[in-house]
Amino acid sequence: MLLTHATLATMTNGYGLIPDAAVALEGERIAWAGPMADLPAAYRSLPGHDAAGRLVTPGLIDCHTHAVFGGHRAVEFELRLKGASYEEVARAGGGILSTVTATRAASEAELLARALPRVDQLITSGATTIEVKSGYGLTVADELKMLRVARRIGQECPVTVKTTHLAAHAIPPEFKGNAKGYIAEVAIPSLRAAHAEGLVDAVDAFCETIAFSVEELAPLFAEARALGLPVKLHAEQLTDQGGAAFAAQRGALSADHLEYLSPEGIAAMKAAGTVAVILPGAFYTLRETQAPPIAALRAAGVPMAVATDLNPGSSPLASLTLAMNMACTLFRLTPEEALLGTTAHAAKALGLANRGRIVPGLRADLCIWDADHPAELAYRIGATPLSKRIFGGRLDA
Numbered sequence: 001m002l003l004t005h006a007t008l009a010t011m012t013n014g015y016g017l018i019p020d021a022a023v024a025l026e027g028e029r030i031a032w033a034g035p036m037a038d039l040p041a042a043y044r045s046l047p048g049h050d051a052a053g054r055l056v057t058p059g060l061i062d063c064h065t066h067a068v069f070g071g072h073r074a075v076e077f078e079l080r081l082k083g084a085s086y087e088e089v090a091r092a093g094g095g096i097l098s099t100v101t102a103t104r105a106a107s108e109a110e111l112l113a114r115a116l117p118r119v120d121q122l123i124t125s126g127a128t129t130i131e132v133k134s135g136y137g138l139t140v141a142d143e144l145k146m147l148r149v150a151r152r153i154g155q156e157c158p159v160t161v162k163t164t165h166l167a168a169h170a171i172p173p174e175f176k177g178n179a180k181g182y183i184a185e186v187a188i189p190s191l192r193a194a195h196a197e198g199l200v201d202a203v204d205a206f207c208e209t210i211a212f213s214v215e216e217l218a219p220l221f222a223e224a225r226a227l228g229l230p231v232k233l234h235a236e237q238l239t240d241q242g243g244a245a246f247a248a249q250r251g252a253l254s255a256d257h258l259e260y261l262s263p264e265g266i267a268a269m270k271a272a273g274t275v276a277v278i279l280p281g282a283f284y285t286l287r288e289t290q291a292p293p294i295a296a297l298r299a300a301g302v303p304m305a306v307a308t309d310l311n312p313g314s315s316p317l318a319s320l321t322l323a324m325n326m327a328c329t330l331f332r333l334t335p336e337e338a339l340l341g342t343t344a345h346a347a348k349a350l351g352l353a354n355r356g357r358i359v360p361g362l363r364a365d366l367c368i369w370d371a372d373h374p375a376e377l378a379y380r381i382g383a384t385p386l387s388k389r390i391f392g393g394r395l396d397a
Ligand code: DI6
Pocket: 095, 096, 099, 169, 206, 234, 237, 282, 309, 311, 312, 313, 314, 315
């Protein structure tokens, strides 16, 4: 297939803009991209699709979601508006644990049926690849159930799903006060079992005062390494626990949230090539006041990704373009950084070298937008300017 008359943002070297461009696709791959005038004769006879001057970007990548969960937390939203804090709700057995109760009670089919409309919304906002975490089961069986649902999403929808076993998200009531026991008896056994079933692409945890310390997480990350699985970490969201440096020293693909990230954490991430995943939806929902150190990350040259963190508690957000808008307005990313954050840098946060830019040889996941400049994607508030998507070389119906 040949895409013609595109305003191309290749995302190589910033936007990598090419006006009046063509992209040739062969099977699932990009064969050629460049100015129309330079199109090689070999591609001229391919069946064409005229983009009519529209912006064409790589397919967007949401590199941090909790799209599978039971129930919702609208009631907790209301409680917070009446004065309770996120930590107070969590300590009172609400918060993540109320989603755990609902997720345990739901069947695989029910969880899938609830997740698919959320994933459809992400696709509508331009996603062609999403990451989906477990972490609301917190028993071996329920974590496996969540991961099977995450895999099923990739079979049911035109989207690539990378699964992350969020092995240590919260301490369930049956292990109250016994984080070490939870890691030894649930997190590590469920990781082994899920890996044996081919359900795990990466391992994640929540490092926080209301969750796990770096000492408690060390055996889990050692197990991930033994199994040859990459790690990621929810780090420095509410307090500085030294999580980002801990993760980076273990070669983490990403450290995520990072509102309370220290200069030491930034240096460790830079040294390890760990991506900073910025999640403005959670900051916005929890009405946090300390923004992540964007200027320092930028100065250090740490790649920044932007994701929705789609989850029922801290970020009921299912639009990547709105996440980009929030990253710009709340955190002062530039629109170019925001788009790199949902394309090239998001691919890096998932360890995917075959997507995120428009370059020959990479996977043919593209978005055609009703826009003529890439800054428009982050500029509009809550708009979904997607015209068409190309997923694995095929134009969506
Ligand atoms: N940090 C978050 O923002 C989500 N998980 C995490 O570790 C919140 C999950 C939830 O509140 O349900």
